[in-house]
Amino acid sequence: MTDWLGPEEWRAVALSLKVSFWATMLSLPIGLWVAFVLARCDFPGKQILNGLVHLPLILPPVVTGYILLATFGIQGPIGSALQEIGIVFAFRWTGAALAAAVMAFPLMVRAMRLSIEAVDPKLEEAAGTLGASGLWVFLTVTLPLILPGVIAGAILAFAKAMGEFGATITFVSNIPGQTQTVPSAIYAFLQIPDGEASAWRLVIVSVVIAMTALLLSEWLARRPVAQRGSA
Template sequence: MGPFTPADIDAIRLSAKVAVAATVVSLPFGIAVAYVMSYLPFRGKTLVEAFLNLPLTLPPVVIGYLLLLLLGKKGWLGGMLNEVGIRIIFTWYAAVIASAVVGFPLLVRSIRIAMESIDERLIQASRSLGAHWYDTLLTVILPLSLRGIVAGSSLMFGRSLGEFGATIIIAGNIPGVTQTMPLAIYEYAGSPGGEQAALTLCLVSAGLSLAVLFVHEYVGRRMMRRD
């Protein structure tokens, strides 16, 4: 018998699946929000910025409970989805949503820093040549922000791998369905004789996190040298 049970393998696979899905789904929204916050002046910008960064300061359990109120059967959005036969709570989609909400500020911040570091003269030159805003975005801003996009995506992926508090509230801890690695570790840690299994999954989690950080640093240095 190997060090991993079928439930452990399911938890590792689901963690990777949730992290990839949360990152891919959030990326277009992250780019859009970073662009708006970097280049479009509007009233209440400080308030919007505070709201965007709120998940960084709120306990994940609070975020999970607020999502539960929103997406539950009696929630505003959950009630509408339930009427058309769509259930989010206690499915792996709920884990994706929880990870996306918790990691979104990291994604936006990295992309925004990259966008705001672009030489304004390049953007003005593009616009003076008659380029529309979307042309400037696609041909100037996004290529020059690639390093920030990669950095933000890797940070969000790593954050999603370790998400626990919001996930256990909105998705539950159902083996083979919503049990990610952090939830499996939590279950093992509270079970008699589960210390070794918990430690094994901790090592896997640490290894994956180190791999993500290594890729983050490697890609960042490669892009810096190329620039």
């Protein structure tokens, strides 16, 4: 791939992989907890939480990016506080990871929630009657059963993060080698003469990664069904 892609193109791919990996890994435990709460708990404001989780799917990505900039930027209420301890998101790759995580979060939570809802609650209740704590029941009963869904959600989130553009470019701009991910690089190449070939190469990379993620997530989503059918 290093021979096929130019140095600038390769930097964009490498940065996208880095951003997507950390966006997925850091949001995974939060996404799993939110998915479990939405699937198993009833409480006032549940629908509001569900709406907030899925809001990035409905809002224009630029709006999401601007909200992140206003909140986590240097002048924002959270960003200014974090800057005092040396954490900066605006116009950094860490900000790109944050934006990608926010945009990918709904897909991750949805996949995990569907997997949790497919687990018979009686299995968890039976383990609870034997004296197991709620956490132990989740770790030994629920998690093994929903693991394909968890992995599928992580894969979908990773692919979504790889393709995020609007929120990222609004929040962290398009700085080559620092915040320029694959979608941003494609946009930049299309603005210059003779940049179409580079843009096409990155488009191919994006399509391959997205298709691979979709096939993997579909295969994982069907595995529990196939196993139940053969049982």
